[in-house]
Amino acid sequence: xxxxxxxxxxxxxxxxxxxxxxxxxxxxxxxxxxxxxxxxxxxxxxxxxxxxxxxxxxxxxxxxxxxxxxxxxxxxxxxxxxxxxxxxxxxxxxxxxxxxxxxxxxxxxxxxxxxxxxxxxxxxxxxxxxxxxx
Numbered sequence: 001x002x003x004x005x006x007x008x009x010x011x012x013x014x015x016x017x018x019x020x021x022x023x024x025x026x027x028x029x030x031x032x033x034x035x036x037x038x039x040x041x042x043x044x045x046x047x048x049x050x051x052x053x054x055x056x057x058x059x060x061x062x063x064x065x066x067x068x069x070x071x072x073x074x075x076x077x078x079x080x081x082x083x084x085x086x087x088x089x090x091x092x093x094x095x096x097x098x099x100x101x102x103x104x105x106x107x108x109x110x111x112x113x114x115x116x117x118x119x120x121x122x123x124x125x126x127x128x129x130x131x132x133x134x
Contacts, residue, residue: 008045016086020045026112029055030083031131033093035069036076044070048084048131049108055082055091055131058108063121071127082131091131104128 012020012030021028029048032041049056059071074080074093082091096104105128109115119126 005045009043012045013083017084021085023047027084029057031057031070032081033070033073034077034079036073042070042073044068046070047108047112049104049111051104051107051130053133055084056104056108057129057131058105058112058115059127059129060115060118063118063126065122065124067124067127071129074129079134080131090134092134094130094132096128096130101128104130 008020008023008028009030012028026047027049028045031044031046033044034040035042046057059067061068075095078093080091080093082089095101105115108128115126
C-alpha cells in the first residue's frame with residue numbers, strides 16, 4: 001500500500017485502521033482539516049508518534065520547499081478530526097515551538113529517521129504539530 005494516497009485512506013477507514021495503521025514499521029493516522037480557502041473538509045494520512053496523551057505529526061512534505069496544504073489549514077482552523085485505528089475523535093492542532101519542538105522532533109525522528117534528511121533538504125523550519133483531544 002502506498003502512503004499518503006487515496007487508497008491508503010480508503011482502506012484505513014474501511015477496516016478501522018487494521019489495513020494502513022502500520023506502514024513500513026511506523027504508525028499512521030488519518031487527519032481531517034477544513035480547507036482554508038474552500039471551507040471543504042480535506043483528509044490526509046500521516047505518520048504519527050505519541051507524547052503522553054497527545055498525537056504528534058510532522059509537516060515535512062518530504063523536505064519540499066513549502067509547507068503541506070494540511071498544515072496551512074490547521075494554522076487557519078486548528079479544530080480538526082483524527083482517526084487512530086477505529087478511534088475517531090475531535091482535536092485541537094497546535095505547532096510546537098522552542099524546546100518543546102526540539103524534544104518532540106527527536107521523538108519523531110527516532111520513529112522515522114527520514115525526517116532528519118528532510119530537514120537537511122529544505123531551508124524551511126519543518127513544523128511539529130501536536131494534536132490534543134478535545
